[in-house]
Amino acid sequence: MQISFTLNGRPTTVEVEPATLVAELLREQLNLTGTHIGCDTSQCGACVVHLDGLPVKSCTLLAPALDGATLLTIEGLQGAPGSNRMHPMQEAFREHHGLQCGFCTPGMLMTAVALATEKPDLTEADVRHGLEGNICRCTGYQNIVVSVMAGAAAMNAAKGE
């Protein structure tokens, strides 16, 4: 079947099998390999993307559900439109060493941006609770939590400008 949706700001039309998962569509058909698959039980969160502005695990979502929707993946996450800069959350992760092997990082970032968008004044407890669906094996989460709080503050500051 054919589906049309907005992918990282661009209109996209693709032919998909009805049983194709969004994570597979992105990785195999659209060559957007930044969305990772780390488990088969929707536990790890390496595949989180934004569907109509909300974070979803793309390994549990069927491609036909994208029809007419707006999808944002890690490849579409960026700073001010037209700039080459990274998103403030990406900058914060780099600044605070919020990643090691990088495999969980795209999903972590997509969850983090959604958390900060939903609640601008995040507390440490909010962040830890909000990251429940994303597993990182490298960092022990400490620098991820610090990064998300810093990234949220930077997003707020950017909004205020």
Place this chain on the structure above:
Amino acid sequence: MGNVIGIGAAPKRKEDQRFLTGRGNYVSDIKRPGMAAGVFVRSPHGHAVLRGIDKSAALAAPGVIAVLTGDDVADDGLGSLPCGWGITDAKGVPMKEPPFPMLAQDKVRFVGDLVAFVVAETVEQANVAAELLKVDYEVLPSVVGVLEAVRPDAPQLFDDVPNNICCDWELGDKAAVENAFKKAAHVAKLSLVNNRLIGNPMEPRAAIAEYEPGTDRTTLWTTSQFPHVVRFLMGALVLNIPQHKLRVVAPDVGGGFGVKQFHYGEEAVITWAAKRVRRPVKWVASRSEGYVSDRHGRDHVTEAELALDETGKFLAFRVNTLANMGGYLSTFGPNIPTNLYGPLLGGVYTTPAIYCNVKVVFTNTVPVDAYRGAGRPEATFVLERIVDVAAAEMGIDRVELRRRNMIPKEAYPYQTPVLVQYDSGDPMGCLDGALAAADVKNFGVRKAASASKGKFRGLGYSTYVEACGLAPSRFAGRLGARGGLYESATVRVHPTGQVTVMIGTHNHGQGHETTFAQIVSDKLGVAFENVDIVFGDTDRVQFGMGTYGSRSLVVGGAALSKATDKVIAKGKKIAAHLLEAAEVDIQFESGKFSVAGTDRAKSFEEIAGAAYVPHDYPLEVLEPGLEEQAYYDPVNFTYPGGCHIAEVEVDPETGTVTLVNYTAVDDVGTVINPMIVEGQLHGGIVQGVGQALFENAVYDEGSGQLLSGSLMDYCMPRADHLPMMKVATHSTLCTHTPMGVKGCGEVGTIGSPAAVINAVVDALSHLGVTHVDMPATPNRIWRLLQNASLPVAAE
């Protein structure tokens, strides 16, 4: 022009840009033209005779290209997976070493054992065909626990391995220990289990193999921590592919923790299959597939006894351990519970006599091998638990008992009774630092506050030493290593002064691209931005032993340091020629070669340029070019250590243990990049906390089924399980590595399990609890409290 960044600085990581923007290059991201898909058929039984396989229906399924089984492996005359470490028993008898076929031949020996490989046009087609494969199993009883496996009536995995014992290994002076026990004023005893773990790097294992008939060359992309070792083991010993015809690439790898350092059957099968079908073949494991095939860690059952005199001085330590190997010997399997365990039983103490017996046992479980810490966390756990037991029984404060037995700083170098000699350390300094940072003196106030809420609060200590950067090759060879333990680095200076480093270690999260670039920037005075680190490709890097055992900076960094020294030495020759001075008069400092006592100088870039433009060179004594290589084989292990203090709160209503504070002071030697070291410590600690509180691989005895077979059943630590940790370093310098570094990748995992369990026991000690096995899950604690037959409400 960028900046020179020195040792001790904390530049942001070079590798982060690609990971943060989704442009990492992991094996599962790679596609090759004409690529086919491979799916493994695995044993659903823990133990069974393989009576036959009917391929016909699978072969007839749509899209199927090939179905390969153990018979095909035998027909092609291929080898089995080699074990990289051979141990011997006390009488010098070698371990029993049954073959580990890449696809099962006579029998299957664990759930997940490889039975067949299906290659098809798509993954879906391969999966459908795999379902159609008819495998005739004669199911046998399984044995999964070590205590059960050594019983005389236990199921036998191999005909020529009686009682399933691979090796009955020992270390230390048994008679001296027995004598010391006779003189002891007190003997503390402890039985414990060190639970089986699953490594769970976030990236599942994957591999792609491609054969080029035109050149007879094969390329394997694999999620490996040591591509050169895979090339050697697989090419030379399994598939008979000449080394120069085989390229192994491990690109970005999403975490390893040891689990990705072994040579796996999947890699060999896929490489062999790609040549047979003349198509690139790709396989990506699911997480659940990883659970039954990634090598597991730990799995010990131990009886320990500590003899003390009336003042609490340790007289002798005796340990008997049954260590689970699983169904076969994995790459380093037998080395982990023996050579990496026994020699660490001395810890940071002056115990004069130690004896350790380890029975290495086969069972119908996934093979066990090195997992972060590997042997050292097991040793630390036994020792630091029994010290607490002894302190409680003798009525001596736990910290005081540790102090009375600690090796004083001035006693280093310190020879232990179990082979190893620590070159440097300061356990007391780490302990004092941790006591202050953890605010131990106000613990009573916090405990009272918990009690007022009906909660039990506990504090736990772990003072530990580790041995990392396995070495030297000569010593390891005597202990059974079948390979060298050196590392190599090549420093290629381009004509414009930029530098490419080719190094044999592998970066899978540790930040090598940053730390190693810092070393080069510091030593050569080259801008940090102008240094690139290349790793993970046998065609680009000369040779290397990869990354495991906290060796990368210790051994690889030393090779790199040596190679940069050679670059400087060559640069001095070129500068002497250009500046018309004697070589001995040339100094190199801050990126400049100068003639001592003059203002005549050439920049590093000028020397690099001249090296490749050798006009009027005295070519008979000075070769053009500026590229140097070094191999470094360390003279000893390095011995990081430290003190960890965990603080927990136990809810007696639910049995839930909450980690509320965690403090670590670690001695990792010279710190090259404090940001990266701190990140390694955080991650390491949480892996140990995971073992102590959450993680457990559980098998069903009899059927051999893995009950914790996915992330739904295996509890991984998540962000909301943890507090903010306090970590700091208190470093003494390693006396024999070029930069004084000791390694930091595993210390967290080695120190933390004992600290956490000691804290849990402390919280429950008023109820008569003297030991809790890992993981201290709510269920386990709640049951313990119900059985304590003591009032559970806080006073």
